[in-house]
Protein backbone atom coordinates (compact mmCIF):
# COMPACT_ATOMS: atom_id res chain seq x y z
CA UNK A 1 0.00 0.00 0.00
CA UNK A 2 1.10 3.55 -0.70
CA UNK A 3 2.01 5.58 2.40
CA UNK A 4 -0.13 8.69 2.94
CA UNK A 5 1.00 11.91 1.28
CA UNK A 6 3.63 13.89 3.18
CA UNK A 7 5.26 17.16 2.14
CA UNK A 8 8.82 16.87 0.90
CA UNK A 9 11.22 18.17 3.59
CA UNK A 10 13.31 21.23 2.76
CA UNK A 11 17.10 21.03 2.71
CA UNK A 12 18.98 22.21 5.77
CA UNK A 13 21.71 24.36 4.30
CA UNK A 14 23.34 24.78 7.71
CA UNK A 15 24.57 21.23 7.17
CA UNK A 16 28.01 21.49 5.47
CA UNK A 17 27.38 18.21 3.63
CA UNK A 18 24.24 19.65 2.03
CA UNK A 19 26.08 22.83 1.10
CA UNK A 20 28.82 20.82 -0.54
CA UNK A 21 26.29 18.68 -2.40
CA UNK A 22 24.58 21.81 -3.68
CA UNK A 23 27.91 23.28 -4.83
CA UNK A 24 28.52 20.05 -6.78
CA UNK A 25 25.10 20.38 -8.39
CA UNK A 26 25.88 23.97 -9.42
CA UNK A 27 29.09 22.72 -11.04
CA UNK A 28 27.22 19.98 -12.87
CA UNK A 29 24.64 22.41 -14.24
CA UNK A 30 27.37 24.85 -15.24
CA UNK A 31 29.24 22.14 -17.11
CA UNK A 32 26.25 21.85 -19.46
CA UNK A 33 26.10 25.55 -20.35
CA UNK A 34 25.65 26.09 -24.06
CA UNK A 35 23.85 22.77 -24.62
CA UNK A 36 21.37 22.38 -27.46
CA UNK A 37 17.86 21.32 -26.50
CA UNK A 38 15.32 19.93 -28.98
CA UNK A 39 11.55 20.03 -29.22
CA UNK A 40 10.09 16.59 -28.52
CA UNK A 41 6.90 15.66 -30.36
CA UNK A 42 5.59 12.11 -30.22
CA UNK A 43 8.95 11.04 -28.78
CA UNK A 44 10.83 12.47 -31.81
CA UNK A 45 13.59 14.99 -31.06
CA UNK A 46 13.48 17.93 -33.43
CA UNK A 47 16.30 20.50 -33.58
CA UNK A 48 15.37 23.81 -35.18
CA UNK A 49 17.82 26.31 -36.72
CA UNK A 50 16.07 29.17 -34.99
CA UNK A 51 16.59 28.88 -31.24
CA UNK A 52 15.72 30.52 -27.94
CA UNK A 53 18.94 31.81 -26.39
CA UNK A 54 18.35 31.02 -22.75
CA UNK A 55 20.56 33.33 -20.68
CA UNK A 56 21.26 33.72 -16.96
CA UNK A 57 19.60 36.79 -15.39
CA UNK A 58 22.59 37.27 -13.07
CA UNK A 59 24.82 37.47 -16.12
CA UNK A 60 22.92 37.82 -19.40
CA UNK A 61 26.07 37.24 -21.44
CA UNK A 62 26.11 33.64 -20.27
CA UNK A 63 24.06 31.32 -22.47
CA UNK A 64 22.68 28.39 -20.55
CA UNK A 65 21.18 26.67 -23.56
CA UNK A 66 20.12 27.09 -27.15
CA UNK A 67 16.62 25.75 -27.07
CA UNK A 68 14.82 24.79 -30.25
CA UNK A 69 12.02 27.20 -31.00
CA UNK A 70 8.66 25.75 -31.94
CA UNK A 71 6.88 27.43 -34.85
CA UNK A 72 3.29 27.11 -36.06
CA UNK A 73 3.95 23.88 -38.00
CA UNK A 74 5.41 22.27 -34.86
CA UNK A 75 2.40 23.36 -32.84
CA UNK A 76 0.07 21.77 -35.38
CA UNK A 77 2.13 18.58 -35.45
CA UNK A 78 2.12 18.44 -31.65
CA UNK A 79 -1.67 18.82 -31.49
CA UNK A 80 -2.27 16.10 -34.08
CA UNK A 81 0.20 13.83 -32.29
CA UNK A 82 -1.38 14.45 -28.90
CA UNK A 83 -4.81 13.72 -30.39
CA UNK A 84 -3.59 10.42 -31.84
CA UNK A 85 -1.89 9.32 -28.63
CA UNK A 86 -4.97 10.28 -26.60
CA UNK A 87 -6.92 7.48 -28.31
CA UNK A 88 -4.83 4.91 -26.41
CA UNK A 89 -3.65 6.86 -23.36
CA UNK A 90 -7.24 7.52 -22.29
CA UNK A 91 -7.69 3.79 -21.65
CA UNK A 92 -4.35 3.33 -19.85
CA UNK A 93 -5.00 2.11 -16.32
CA UNK A 94 -5.31 5.19 -14.05
CA UNK A 95 -3.29 3.51 -11.28
CA UNK A 96 -0.52 2.79 -13.78
CA UNK A 97 -0.60 6.44 -14.87
CA UNK A 98 -0.26 7.43 -11.22
CA UNK A 99 2.73 5.15 -10.84
CA UNK A 100 4.54 7.05 -13.61
CA UNK A 101 4.18 10.17 -11.42
CA UNK A 102 5.43 8.32 -8.35
CA UNK A 103 8.48 7.12 -10.25
CA UNK A 104 9.06 10.64 -11.61
CA UNK A 105 8.89 11.97 -8.02
CA UNK A 106 11.51 9.44 -6.93
CA UNK A 107 13.78 10.37 -9.83
CA UNK A 108 13.46 14.09 -9.13
CA UNK A 109 14.10 13.53 -5.42
CA UNK A 110 17.36 11.75 -6.26
CA UNK A 111 18.45 14.68 -8.44
CA UNK A 112 16.92 17.34 -6.23
CA UNK A 113 19.91 19.68 -6.02
CA UNK A 114 20.52 19.44 -9.74
CA UNK A 115 16.97 20.64 -10.41
CA UNK A 116 17.32 23.45 -7.86
CA UNK A 117 20.74 24.48 -9.19
CA UNK A 118 19.24 24.72 -12.68
CA UNK A 119 16.80 27.33 -11.35
CA UNK A 120 19.58 29.24 -9.58
CA UNK A 121 21.17 29.87 -12.97
CA UNK A 122 18.12 29.96 -15.20
CA UNK A 123 15.96 32.36 -13.20
CA UNK A 124 18.06 33.64 -10.27
CA UNK A 125 16.40 31.84 -7.33
CA UNK A 126 18.45 31.69 -4.16
CA UNK A 127 19.28 28.22 -2.85
CA UNK A 128 16.40 28.05 -0.38
CA UNK A 129 13.84 29.34 -2.87
CA UNK A 130 15.06 26.91 -5.52
CA UNK A 131 15.00 24.05 -3.02
CA UNK A 132 11.42 24.90 -2.04
CA UNK A 133 10.40 25.04 -5.71
CA UNK A 134 11.79 21.54 -6.32
CA UNK A 135 10.20 20.21 -3.14
CA UNK A 136 6.85 21.57 -4.31
CA UNK A 137 7.26 19.92 -7.71
CA UNK A 138 7.88 16.57 -5.97
CA UNK A 139 4.85 17.22 -3.78
CA UNK A 140 2.62 17.77 -6.80
CA UNK A 141 3.75 14.47 -8.33
CA UNK A 142 3.15 12.56 -5.11
CA UNK A 143 -0.13 14.29 -4.33
CA UNK A 144 -1.73 14.03 -7.78
CA UNK A 145 -0.69 10.38 -8.08
CA UNK A 146 -2.67 9.61 -4.92
CA UNK A 147 -5.53 11.81 -6.01
CA UNK A 148 -5.87 9.93 -9.30
CA UNK A 149 -5.88 6.64 -7.42
CA UNK A 150 -8.64 8.02 -5.17
CA UNK A 151 -10.73 9.19 -8.10
CA UNK A 152 -10.26 5.81 -9.76
CA UNK A 153 -11.87 4.08 -6.78
CA UNK A 154 -15.57 3.30 -6.81
CA UNK A 155 -17.38 6.64 -6.44
CA UNK A 156 -20.32 6.85 -4.00
CA UNK A 157 -23.72 6.79 -5.72
CA UNK A 158 -27.06 5.79 -4.20
CA UNK A 159 -28.15 2.16 -4.72
CA UNK A 160 -31.13 1.51 -6.96
CA UNK A 161 -32.89 -1.87 -7.08
CA UNK A 162 -32.25 -4.05 -10.12
CA UNK A 163 -29.42 -1.92 -11.45
CA UNK A 164 -25.73 -1.42 -11.05
CA UNK A 165 -24.87 2.28 -11.02
CA UNK A 166 -21.39 3.73 -11.32
CA UNK A 167 -19.79 7.07 -11.78
CA UNK A 168 -16.43 7.17 -13.53
CA UNK A 169 -14.08 10.06 -14.04
CA UNK A 170 -12.80 10.06 -17.60
CA UNK A 171 -10.28 12.35 -19.32
CA UNK A 172 -11.06 15.31 -21.55
CA UNK A 173 -8.61 15.11 -24.46
CA UNK A 174 -5.72 17.22 -25.68
CA UNK A 175 -4.62 19.89 -23.23
CA UNK A 176 -2.39 22.92 -23.66
CA UNK A 177 -0.23 23.45 -20.57
CA UNK A 178 1.18 26.97 -20.45
CA UNK A 179 3.14 27.70 -17.25
CA UNK A 180 4.96 30.86 -16.10
CA UNK A 181 8.67 31.26 -15.37
CA UNK A 182 8.41 32.17 -11.68
CA UNK A 183 7.88 28.65 -10.30
CA UNK A 184 9.41 27.07 -13.36
CA UNK A 185 9.65 23.62 -11.81
CA UNK A 186 6.74 23.47 -9.34
CA UNK A 187 3.96 25.05 -11.38
CA UNK A 188 5.10 23.51 -14.66
CA UNK A 189 5.34 20.07 -13.04
CA UNK A 190 2.03 20.49 -11.23
CA UNK A 191 0.02 21.54 -14.28
CA UNK A 192 1.63 18.94 -16.55
CA UNK A 193 1.31 16.03 -14.14
CA UNK A 194 -2.32 16.86 -13.28
CA UNK A 195 -3.15 16.97 -16.99
CA UNK A 196 -1.52 13.66 -17.88
CA UNK A 197 -2.28 11.55 -14.82
CA UNK A 198 -5.97 12.15 -15.53
CA UNK A 199 -5.54 10.50 -18.94
CA UNK A 200 -5.20 13.56 -21.12
CA UNK A 201 -2.37 14.20 -23.55
CA UNK A 202 -0.41 17.41 -23.34
CA UNK A 203 1.30 20.13 -25.34
CA UNK A 204 3.72 21.57 -22.79
CA UNK A 205 4.75 25.05 -23.83
CA UNK A 206 7.17 26.25 -21.13
CA UNK A 207 7.82 29.93 -20.48
CA UNK A 208 10.44 31.13 -22.94
CA UNK A 209 12.91 32.20 -20.25
CA UNK A 210 12.80 28.88 -18.37
CA UNK A 211 12.72 26.06 -20.94
CA UNK A 212 15.72 24.15 -19.53
CA UNK A 213 14.15 23.14 -16.21
CA UNK A 214 11.04 22.06 -18.14
CA UNK A 215 13.19 19.89 -20.41
CA UNK A 216 14.83 18.24 -17.40
CA UNK A 217 11.36 17.39 -16.07
CA UNK A 218 10.32 16.08 -19.47
CA UNK A 219 13.37 13.78 -19.49
CA UNK A 220 12.32 12.46 -16.10
CA UNK A 221 8.85 11.66 -17.40
CA UNK A 222 10.41 9.67 -20.24
CA UNK A 223 12.65 7.83 -17.80
CA UNK A 224 9.66 7.12 -15.59
CA UNK A 225 7.99 5.26 -18.45
CA UNK A 226 5.65 7.82 -19.96
CA UNK A 227 4.64 6.58 -23.45
CA UNK A 228 5.84 8.77 -26.33
CA UNK A 229 3.51 11.64 -27.19
CA UNK A 230 1.62 11.76 -23.90
CA UNK A 231 3.48 14.97 -23.12
CA UNK A 232 4.95 16.87 -26.04
CA UNK A 233 7.66 19.38 -25.21
CA UNK A 234 7.14 22.50 -27.30
CA UNK A 235 9.11 25.58 -26.28
CA UNK A 236 8.40 28.66 -28.40
CA UNK A 237 7.28 32.25 -28.00
CA UNK A 238 3.77 32.44 -26.56
CA UNK A 239 3.08 35.42 -28.79
CA UNK A 240 3.87 33.34 -31.89
CA UNK A 241 2.47 29.88 -31.16
CA UNK A 242 0.11 30.49 -28.21
CA UNK A 243 -2.89 31.42 -30.34
CA UNK A 244 -2.40 28.40 -32.62
CA UNK A 245 -2.50 26.02 -29.68
CA UNK A 246 -5.36 27.76 -27.87
CA UNK A 247 -7.51 28.21 -30.99
CA UNK A 248 -7.17 24.72 -32.45
CA UNK A 249 -10.38 22.71 -32.72
CA UNK A 250 -8.69 19.62 -31.23
CA UNK A 251 -7.58 21.47 -28.10
CA UNK A 252 -9.96 20.37 -25.37
CA UNK A 253 -8.63 22.41 -22.44
CA UNK A 254 -6.06 25.04 -21.58
CA UNK A 255 -4.24 25.04 -18.24
CA UNK A 256 -2.49 28.37 -17.95
CA UNK A 257 -0.67 30.22 -15.17
CA UNK A 258 0.64 33.69 -15.87
CA UNK A 259 -0.37 37.30 -16.21
CA UNK A 260 -3.93 38.62 -16.18
CA UNK A 261 -3.49 40.05 -19.68
CA UNK A 262 -2.56 36.73 -21.28
CA UNK A 263 -5.09 34.85 -19.14
CA UNK A 264 -7.88 37.10 -20.40
CA UNK A 265 -6.69 36.70 -23.97
CA UNK A 266 -6.76 32.90 -23.67
CA UNK A 267 -10.20 33.01 -22.02
CA UNK A 268 -11.64 35.04 -24.89
CA UNK A 269 -10.04 33.02 -27.66
CA UNK A 270 -10.93 29.67 -26.09
CA UNK A 271 -14.59 30.74 -25.96
CA UNK A 272 -14.84 30.77 -29.75
CA UNK A 273 -16.10 27.46 -31.14
CA UNK A 274 -14.01 26.59 -34.20
CA UNK A 275 -15.33 24.78 -37.29
CA UNK A 276 -15.52 21.08 -36.53
CA UNK A 277 -14.99 21.56 -32.80
CA UNK A 278 -17.12 19.18 -30.75
CA UNK A 279 -16.88 20.76 -27.28
CA UNK A 280 -16.71 23.97 -25.31
CA UNK A 281 -13.09 24.32 -24.25
CA UNK A 282 -12.34 24.22 -20.58
CA UNK A 283 -9.98 26.85 -19.21
CA UNK A 284 -8.06 26.66 -15.96
CA UNK A 285 -6.48 30.09 -15.73
CA UNK A 286 -4.34 31.18 -12.80
CA UNK A 287 -3.40 34.83 -13.04
CA UNK A 288 -1.80 37.75 -11.19
CA UNK A 289 -2.00 39.15 -7.70
CA UNK A 290 -1.69 42.36 -5.74
CA UNK A 291 -1.48 40.82 -2.34
CA UNK A 292 -1.78 42.77 0.88
CA UNK A 293 -0.68 42.41 4.47
CA UNK A 294 -2.80 44.31 6.98
CA UNK A 295 -1.15 45.09 10.31
CA UNK A 296 -3.33 46.07 13.26
CA UNK A 297 -2.39 48.23 16.25
CA UNK A 298 -1.93 45.22 18.59
CA UNK A 299 0.28 43.12 16.29
CA UNK A 300 3.67 41.73 17.29
CA UNK A 301 5.66 44.21 15.21
CA UNK A 302 9.04 42.48 15.34
CA UNK A 303 7.60 39.25 14.05
CA UNK A 304 5.35 41.02 11.53
CA UNK A 305 8.24 43.02 10.06
CA UNK A 306 10.27 39.85 9.51
CA UNK A 307 7.35 38.08 7.83
CA UNK A 308 6.51 41.13 5.70
CA UNK A 309 10.04 41.37 4.35
CA UNK A 310 10.14 37.66 3.47
CA UNK A 311 6.72 37.93 1.81
CA UNK A 312 7.61 41.05 -0.17
CA UNK A 313 11.18 40.30 -1.25
CA UNK A 314 11.54 36.50 -1.35
CA UNK A 315 12.57 35.65 -4.94
CA UNK A 316 12.79 39.39 -5.62
CA UNK A 317 9.04 39.84 -5.15
CA UNK A 318 8.37 37.74 -8.24
CA UNK A 319 5.73 35.51 -6.67
CA UNK A 320 2.06 35.77 -7.47
CA UNK A 321 1.63 35.47 -3.70
CA UNK A 322 4.19 38.19 -2.83
CA UNK A 323 3.14 41.00 -0.52
CA UNK A 324 3.13 44.15 -2.63
CA UNK A 325 0.76 46.24 -0.48
CA UNK A 326 1.44 46.83 3.18
CA UNK A 327 -1.47 48.40 5.06
CA UNK A 328 -0.65 49.62 8.57
CA UNK A 329 -2.81 50.97 11.39
CA UNK A 330 -1.79 54.58 12.03
CA UNK A 331 -0.99 53.91 15.69
CA UNK A 332 1.89 51.60 14.76
CA UNK A 333 2.67 52.97 11.29
CA UNK A 334 5.95 54.77 12.05
CA UNK A 335 7.33 52.06 14.32
CA UNK A 336 6.58 49.21 11.94
CA UNK A 337 7.79 51.09 8.89
CA UNK A 338 11.10 51.74 10.60
CA UNK A 339 11.47 48.06 11.49
CA UNK A 340 10.69 47.00 7.91
CA UNK A 341 13.19 49.47 6.46
CA UNK A 342 15.88 48.42 8.93
CA UNK A 343 15.35 44.79 7.98
CA UNK A 344 15.31 45.54 4.22
CA UNK A 345 18.63 47.34 4.48
CA UNK A 346 20.23 44.13 5.74
CA UNK A 347 19.26 42.15 2.63
CA UNK A 348 22.20 41.03 0.51
CA UNK A 349 21.64 41.43 -3.21
CA UNK A 350 23.81 39.67 -5.77
CA UNK A 351 24.36 36.54 -7.86
CA UNK A 352 22.53 33.72 -6.07
CA UNK A 353 25.15 31.23 -7.23
CA UNK A 354 26.72 32.46 -4.00
CA UNK A 355 24.75 31.12 -1.01
CA UNK A 356 25.24 34.39 0.90
CA UNK A 357 23.12 36.37 -1.57
CA UNK A 358 19.48 36.12 -0.57
CA UNK A 359 18.17 38.59 -3.13
CA UNK A 360 19.02 37.85 -6.77
CA UNK A 361 18.33 39.40 -10.13
CA UNK A 362 14.89 39.96 -11.64
CA UNK A 363 13.87 37.69 -14.50
CA UNK A 364 14.99 39.51 -17.63
CA UNK A 365 15.64 42.83 -19.32
CA UNK A 366 11.97 43.52 -19.98
CA UNK A 367 10.99 43.02 -16.36
CA UNK A 368 13.99 45.07 -15.22
CA UNK A 369 12.89 48.11 -17.27
CA UNK A 370 9.25 47.75 -16.23
CA UNK A 371 10.09 47.53 -12.52
CA UNK A 372 12.41 50.53 -12.68
CA UNK A 373 9.62 52.50 -14.38
CA UNK A 374 7.23 51.55 -11.57
CA UNK A 375 9.80 52.73 -9.03
CA UNK A 376 9.83 56.14 -10.75
CA UNK A 377 6.03 56.21 -10.65
CA UNK A 378 6.17 55.20 -6.99
CA UNK A 379 8.58 57.99 -6.13
CA UNK A 380 5.90 60.43 -7.31
CA UNK A 381 3.06 58.58 -5.61
CA UNK A 382 4.79 58.24 -2.22
CA UNK A 383 8.00 58.60 -0.23
CA UNK A 384 10.94 56.36 -1.09
CA UNK A 385 12.26 54.92 2.19
CA UNK A 386 14.46 52.03 1.00
CA UNK A 387 16.14 50.96 -2.24
CA UNK A 388 14.96 52.52 -5.46
CA UNK A 389 18.06 51.84 -7.56
CA UNK A 390 19.67 49.40 -9.91
CA UNK A 391 21.93 47.13 -7.89
CA UNK A 392 25.07 46.37 -9.83
CA UNK A 393 26.13 44.69 -13.03
CA UNK A 394 26.08 42.73 -15.22
CA UNK A 395 22.76 41.16 -14.23
CA UNK A 396 19.22 42.43 -13.82
CA UNK A 397 19.66 43.47 -10.18
CA UNK A 398 17.32 45.94 -8.47
CA UNK A 399 17.46 46.94 -4.81
CA UNK A 400 14.58 45.85 -2.60
CA UNK A 401 12.46 48.97 -2.60
CA UNK A 402 9.93 50.35 -0.12
CA UNK A 403 7.69 53.32 -0.90
CA UNK A 404 5.69 54.73 2.01
CA UNK A 405 2.70 57.06 2.40
CA UNK A 406 0.97 55.77 -0.72
CA UNK A 407 -2.76 56.31 -1.31
CA UNK A 408 -4.92 53.17 -1.67
CA UNK A 409 -5.81 54.15 -5.22
CA UNK A 410 -2.23 54.86 -6.37
CA UNK A 411 -1.01 52.88 -9.36
CA UNK A 412 1.63 51.09 -7.29
CA UNK A 413 -1.16 49.99 -4.92
CA UNK A 414 -3.31 48.74 -7.79
CA UNK A 415 -1.14 47.34 -10.59
CA UNK A 416 0.90 44.17 -10.37
CA UNK A 417 4.59 45.14 -10.58
CA UNK A 418 6.04 41.66 -10.09
CA UNK A 419 9.33 42.75 -8.66
CA UNK A 420 10.96 43.88 -5.39
CA UNK A 421 8.73 46.86 -4.73
CA UNK A 422 6.56 47.26 -1.63
CA UNK A 423 3.94 50.04 -1.40
CA UNK A 424 2.96 51.08 2.12
CA UNK A 425 -0.30 52.75 3.08
CA UNK A 426 -1.50 54.18 6.40
CA UNK A 427 -5.08 53.59 7.60
CA UNK A 428 -7.03 55.19 10.48
CA UNK A 429 -8.54 52.01 11.84
CA UNK A 430 -9.23 48.32 11.28
CA UNK A 431 -12.36 48.91 9.16
CA UNK A 432 -10.56 51.19 6.78
CA UNK A 433 -7.70 48.69 6.63
CA UNK A 434 -10.00 45.88 5.60
CA UNK A 435 -11.57 48.09 2.94
CA UNK A 436 -8.15 48.91 1.47
CA UNK A 437 -7.20 45.22 1.66
CA UNK A 438 -10.20 44.34 -0.52
CA UNK A 439 -9.79 47.32 -2.85
CA UNK A 440 -8.22 45.40 -5.73
CA UNK A 441 -9.27 43.63 -8.90
CA UNK A 442 -7.18 40.64 -7.78
CA UNK A 443 -7.77 38.25 -4.90
CA UNK A 444 -4.93 35.79 -4.56
CA UNK A 445 -3.23 35.86 -1.14
CA UNK A 446 -3.16 38.12 1.89
CA UNK A 447 -2.29 38.21 5.55
CA UNK A 448 -3.42 39.88 8.77
CA UNK A 449 -1.35 40.56 11.87
CA UNK A 450 -3.32 41.31 15.03
CA UNK A 451 -4.49 39.65 18.23
CA UNK A 452 -8.16 40.52 18.90
CA UNK A 453 -10.38 37.52 18.39
CA UNK A 454 -13.34 39.53 17.01
CA UNK A 455 -11.16 41.16 14.37
CA UNK A 456 -9.48 37.92 13.41
CA UNK A 457 -12.94 36.42 12.87
CA UNK A 458 -13.94 39.38 10.71
CA UNK A 459 -10.77 39.00 8.64
CA UNK A 460 -11.48 35.29 8.19
CA UNK A 461 -14.94 36.19 6.86
CA UNK A 462 -14.45 39.46 5.03
CA UNK A 463 -10.92 39.50 3.58
CA UNK A 464 -11.55 38.40 0.00
CA UNK A 465 -8.72 36.27 -1.33
CA UNK A 466 -8.10 32.63 -2.18
CA UNK A 467 -5.28 32.10 0.33
CA UNK A 468 -5.54 34.02 3.58
CA UNK A 469 -2.98 33.80 6.38
CA UNK A 470 -3.37 35.08 9.92
CA UNK A 471 -0.27 36.10 11.86
CA UNK A 472 2.19 34.70 9.31
CA UNK A 473 3.63 35.50 5.90
CA UNK A 474 1.44 35.39 2.80
CA UNK A 475 3.78 33.24 0.67
CA UNK A 476 4.86 29.60 0.82
CA UNK A 477 1.62 27.62 0.38
CA UNK A 478 2.24 23.90 0.74
CA UNK A 479 0.70 21.25 -1.48
CA UNK A 480 -2.19 19.54 0.29
CA UNK A 481 -1.93 21.89 3.27
CA UNK A 482 -2.93 25.19 1.65
CA UNK A 483 -4.51 24.40 -1.74
CA UNK A 484 -3.59 27.39 -3.85
CA UNK A 485 -5.48 29.74 -6.19
CA UNK A 486 -7.23 33.08 -6.21
CA UNK A 487 -10.47 34.95 -6.83
CA UNK A 488 -11.57 37.64 -9.29
CA UNK A 489 -8.79 38.59 -11.73
CA UNK A 490 -6.40 36.21 -9.99
CA UNK A 491 -7.95 33.28 -11.79
CA UNK A 492 -10.71 30.76 -12.32
CA UNK A 493 -10.92 29.84 -8.63
CA UNK A 494 -9.14 26.53 -8.92
CA UNK A 495 -7.06 25.14 -6.09
CA UNK A 496 -3.75 23.62 -7.16
CA UNK A 497 -2.57 21.01 -4.67
CA UNK A 498 -6.10 20.46 -3.38
CA UNK A 499 -8.63 17.66 -3.53
CA UNK A 500 -10.78 19.44 -6.15
CA UNK A 501 -7.99 20.11 -8.59
CA UNK A 502 -7.86 16.93 -10.68
CA UNK A 503 -11.56 17.10 -11.39
CA UNK A 504 -10.85 20.16 -13.51
CA UNK A 505 -9.06 17.81 -15.91
CA UNK A 506 -11.80 15.18 -15.93
CA UNK A 507 -15.44 14.68 -16.80
CA UNK A 508 -17.79 12.40 -14.93
CA UNK A 509 -19.62 9.58 -16.72
CA UNK A 510 -22.55 7.85 -15.08
CA UNK A 511 -23.15 4.26 -16.22
CA UNK A 512 -26.24 2.23 -15.38
CA UNK A 513 -26.69 -1.45 -16.20
CA UNK A 514 -30.04 -3.12 -15.65
CA UNK A 515 -29.91 -6.84 -14.92
Ligand code: NAP
Nearest residue numbers: 180181207208237238239242258259262286287288289320
Ligand atom coordinates in the same frame (compact mmCIF):
# COMPACT_ATOMS: atom_id res chain seq x y z
P1 NAP B 1 2.94 35.62 -18.88
O1 NAP B 1 3.78 36.62 -19.56
O2 NAP B 1 1.47 35.80 -18.94
O3 NAP B 1 3.36 34.22 -19.51
C1 NAP B 1 2.83 33.01 -19.02
C2 NAP B 1 2.89 31.96 -20.11
O4 NAP B 1 2.00 32.36 -21.17
C3 NAP B 1 4.27 31.82 -20.75
O5 NAP B 1 4.49 30.47 -21.04
C4 NAP B 1 4.12 32.63 -22.02
O6 NAP B 1 5.01 32.26 -23.04
C5 NAP B 1 2.70 32.28 -22.40
N1 NAP B 1 2.10 33.19 -23.39
C6 NAP B 1 2.47 34.44 -23.73
N2 NAP B 1 1.66 34.92 -24.70
C7 NAP B 1 0.76 33.95 -24.97
C8 NAP B 1 -0.34 33.85 -25.87
N3 NAP B 1 -0.70 34.83 -26.68
N4 NAP B 1 -1.04 32.70 -25.88
C9 NAP B 1 -0.71 31.67 -25.07
N5 NAP B 1 0.32 31.72 -24.21
C10 NAP B 1 1.05 32.85 -24.14
O7 NAP B 1 3.32 35.48 -17.34
P2 NAP B 1 4.76 35.32 -16.71
O8 NAP B 1 5.46 36.62 -16.81
O9 NAP B 1 5.40 34.10 -17.25
O10 NAP B 1 4.41 34.99 -15.19
C11 NAP B 1 4.17 35.97 -14.24
C12 NAP B 1 2.69 36.11 -13.99
O11 NAP B 1 2.17 34.87 -13.55
C13 NAP B 1 2.36 37.10 -12.88
O12 NAP B 1 1.26 37.87 -13.28
C14 NAP B 1 2.01 36.21 -11.70
O13 NAP B 1 1.17 36.80 -10.75
C15 NAP B 1 1.33 35.07 -12.40
N6 NAP B 1 1.32 33.86 -11.59
C16 NAP B 1 0.13 33.44 -11.05
C17 NAP B 1 0.08 32.32 -10.25
C18 NAP B 1 -1.23 31.84 -9.68
O14 NAP B 1 -1.25 30.72 -9.16
N7 NAP B 1 -2.29 32.59 -9.76
C19 NAP B 1 1.25 31.61 -9.99
C20 NAP B 1 2.45 32.06 -10.55
C21 NAP B 1 2.47 33.18 -11.35
P3 NAP B 1 6.34 33.10 -23.31
O15 NAP B 1 7.19 32.92 -22.12
O16 NAP B 1 6.88 32.47 -24.53
O17 NAP B 1 5.93 34.53 -23.52
